[in-house]
Amino acid sequence: MKAISTPTKFKPENVMGKFYRNPSSDLGFAFNISLMRFLISVIATKTSPAHTDEEIKAIDDFNDKIEDAGQRIFACGMDAPDNAFVFDYRIGKSEVIPGPLHPTTEFVSGFWIIKVDDLETAKQLAAEGSAACNRKTELRPLHG
DSSP states (O other), X not given: OOOOOOOSSOOHHXXXXXXXXXXXXXXXXXXXXXXXXXXXXXXXXXXXXOOOHHHHHHHHHHXXXXXXXXXXXXEEEOOOGGGOEEEEOSTTOOEEEESOSSOOSEEEEEEEEEEESSHHHHHHHHHHHHHHHTSEEEEEEOOO
């Protein structure tokens, strides 16, 4: 495989799509200029109902689809932000604060990290993920 030189000046457009997690080992990075990585965050609220059996099946089917297509790098659900801790150990500090960083009515309840050929495919998968779990999703490019 031919190595790709890294840009001397950081610009997101120079980094996007040049690196992705190596799917064969998931340890370290491989070079590939044709794939881009994205984070699809699942957005919930404290009043979001538990997933129905149909939603759980739809989520499982969506996970199987993106896994079979080689697009899924990682996926998981997350506990409620009330169970979080914020650590601030910057110079001169040693604080552990129970609770979320930012109290809010909406929060990330799970996510997928995907690798795809282009933004349009990522948008389509974010829409499919939203439909599968019956929640809003947010799509963000990953760098590096």
